[in-house]
Amino acid sequence: MKNNAQIQPDQILAADPDWWRGAVIYQIYPRSFQDSNGDGIGDLLGIVQRLPYIASLGVDAIWISPFFTSPMKDFGYDVSDYCDIDPMFGTLDDFDLIVQTAHKLGVRVMIDLVLSHTSDQHPWFAESRSNRENDKADWYVWSDPKPDGTPPNNWLSIFGGSAWQWDPRREQYFLHNFLSSQPDLNFHCTGVQDALLNVTRFWLERGVDGYRLDTINFYTHDKQLRDNPALSPERRNATIAPSVNPYNHQEHLYSKNQPENLDFLRRFRSLLNEYPDKAAVGEVGDAQLGLEILGQYTAGNDFVHMCYAFEFLAQAPLTAERVIEVFDQVDRVAADGWACWAFSNHDVMRHVSRWNLSAEAQRLFTTLLMCLRGTVCLYQGEELGLTEADVAFEDLQDPYGIEFWPQFKGRDGCRTPMTWEASNGNAGFSSSKPWLPVSAEHLGRAVAVQEQEAGAILHHYRRAIVLRKSSPALAKGALTNMQAAGDVLSFTRTLDNDKLFCAFNLSDEPTQIALPLGNWQPVGADLGGAEISTENIVELAPWQPCMARLT
Known part of the structure; x- marks a missing residue:
């Protein structure tokens, strides 16, 4: 293992069930972080190699985007085996090494759980779709067509078109809020909930410190399958592709945000409470009701600890008035809850480009983020001031971008490889051609370059994190x-x-x-x-x- 000599003697992680409150979490998109075996794709041993760097930032935890076995139609967010590692990323032993190494460095490990849907290649779905009488027949959301053969209602997929896919085996439609290869699990089925809680326990037993819960408000659907009402044009304010995606023409009253969701989250939190010092952050995917759902899902001690808010991931400039508007709303609808704030992630344009920030503005926004009430998520490369990469259509990998090109270029521009050094075209990420091209503009902002520059924004991030951690008031x-x-x-x-x-x-x-x-x-x-x-x-x-x- 590279860089083992840099790992210092154990830094014991203090037992603190409240560690997450005010923490700084560093998001790793594993495909693009560090390739250890020269295949052009980042992997778990690559993360191990770079953990000393992450620890040097002063962050409290890492959040690793999905690395489970998957056909990769949505790059790991389509899981075919929840309890194993996709071979492109490594093995379970490699994951154990991440946990061991991170803990030695005083860094906690959170992983991305995608519970709302699986891949259509998951054994559960293969059994469920085989007929209407098998043991898992109701593990997914199935419905008969309308008399004219059309889908049961008007629900739409985020990735375009109907949220319903016809299956000739059962002669029924199944629900998919995302790709048609990502069928939605039926959370009204107790067996589904039990199976997913077993998955949660599996990773807790391997030593994870918590979870980022993908699309947490999509878990349950309206049992009656009622049509969603139209959303007026002035309310169409989705973070991702608001104008070109017809998904944003509906108010999703029935396809998500159902009250039964709280029943499952109560069970989930009860399981986490069996293990000391664990925490969960839920991603709330709703442009209109995001903060209200945040308030519901983080109220008291029965649900998740915090929710990932999208208000500062939007295209709208981050003005003083906008920050006040958001925090006023938090006070109204989530006063007893806890938000997790981010400016960038793997789904949106990097904020340096989104807000067209000067070097001075980048530094100020970093300081502001560290002074806000809530937990903070940083996205890999953000600390380098990386801009959104311009990825040519022929290099695109993201199905979302391919579907809506050229009006929406997808998410690949924020997913290009991390730049570690400027000495070669692959930026120290890989010894071979990366899965997405490295932006030439990013080479001059590589870690090795900025480490030698006293005024680099990388050092500003470190100092801002120190300020936050040195002040109890700023943290909590x-x-x-x-x-x-x-x-x-x-x-x-x-x-x-x-x-x-x-x-x-x-x-x-x-x-x-x-x-x-x-x-x-x-x-x-x-x-x-x-x-x-x-x-x-x-x-x-x-x-x-x-x-x-x-x-």
């Missing part, structure tokens, strides 16, 4: 007095005796602000934080923050 405290004065966003974070005032100039123009009454001492000077005058006046340069602690 309350957020109050959020307000906008022009383009300046400000708020206060408080926990016990730790009180911080935070302000951010989200503009190209200098400005001036006055701090609240009190004796404030500036913090975060290494993040470009502004000085404070004796009169508690702060001169903010363009894209400059001010963080101050009450003494």
Whole structure:
């Protein structure tokens, strides 16, 4: 194993059932992180090789996107065996080595569980579709056609077209919210829930510290299969491909977000509670009701610990007013819940390109993210300031992009390989041609290059994470007095005796602000934080923050 000499003696992970609250989680897209065997595809041993780098960022945990056995029609989000590793990624022993190595480095391991659907090559589906009388006949969502042979209702697939696929074996339709090769499991069937909880236990026994739950609000469907109503044009605000995808023309009242979902989540949380220090973050896929569902699913101690919010993954610019609008809504519908915030991930355009950020703006937004109340998810390469790669149509792999090209180019632009060095065209990712091309623009932002540059954004991310982890208020405290004065966003974070005032100039123009009454001492000077005058006046340069602690 490479880099073993870099691994220091065990850093014991303190027993802390609350570790997830305010944590910084680093998302790994394994196909594109590090290839250890020269086949052009990232793998688990590649992750092991790079874990010392991840630990050097100061993050609390990693989240690894799916690596289970899969035909890879949706790149691992179509699972054919929940309890084994796809050979392209490695073996169960390789996964065990990830857990062991990460824990030695003081980093927890979360994995991506895709429970709402399987691959059509999963043995469960093969049995279910064989006839209407087998033991798993009701494990998937089956329905007879309408008298005219058309699908049972108007539900649409996110990947285009009807959400129903005809199966000649049973002479019925099956539901697929995503690809037709991703049939939806029937969560109204207790046997399905039991089987998925057994999967959850399998990985807990292998030492995982938690889960990212894919499409958590898609688990259950309306038993009556009622039609979804139309969504008015002014409400079509989906994060991914809002204009070209007819999926965004419906209000998905019946195809997802069903109340029975809470019953399964209660069972799921009860299982997690059998193991110390485990946590789960749910991905809520709903443009209109995302924060309300977040509030429901994270309320109290019966469901998931936190939910992954999409509000800051949207195309809309991140202005002071927008941040306040989001947090006001959180206060209304999820005051007792806990959000997990991200600016980039494997499904959306990288935020540097999405918001057309200058170098100064990138640094400010990083500092802002680390000061917000909630848990933080960083996406691999974000810490390098990577832009969205321009992937030619002939190089596309994403079925979503291929379907809606050229109006929507898909998700491959944010999934290109991680750039480790600038010495070759493959960026140190692989010794052979990568599954997606490396962007030439990314080579100059490689890890090895930035490690040698004192002013690189990579070091800024490290310093911002240190600031968050050094302040109990930033990690777990309350957020109050959020307000906008022009383009300046400000708020206060408080926990016990730790009180911080935070302000951010989200503009190209200098400005001036006055701090609240009190004796404030500036913090975060290494993040470009502004000085404070004796009169508690702060001169903010363009894209400059001010963080101050009450003494």
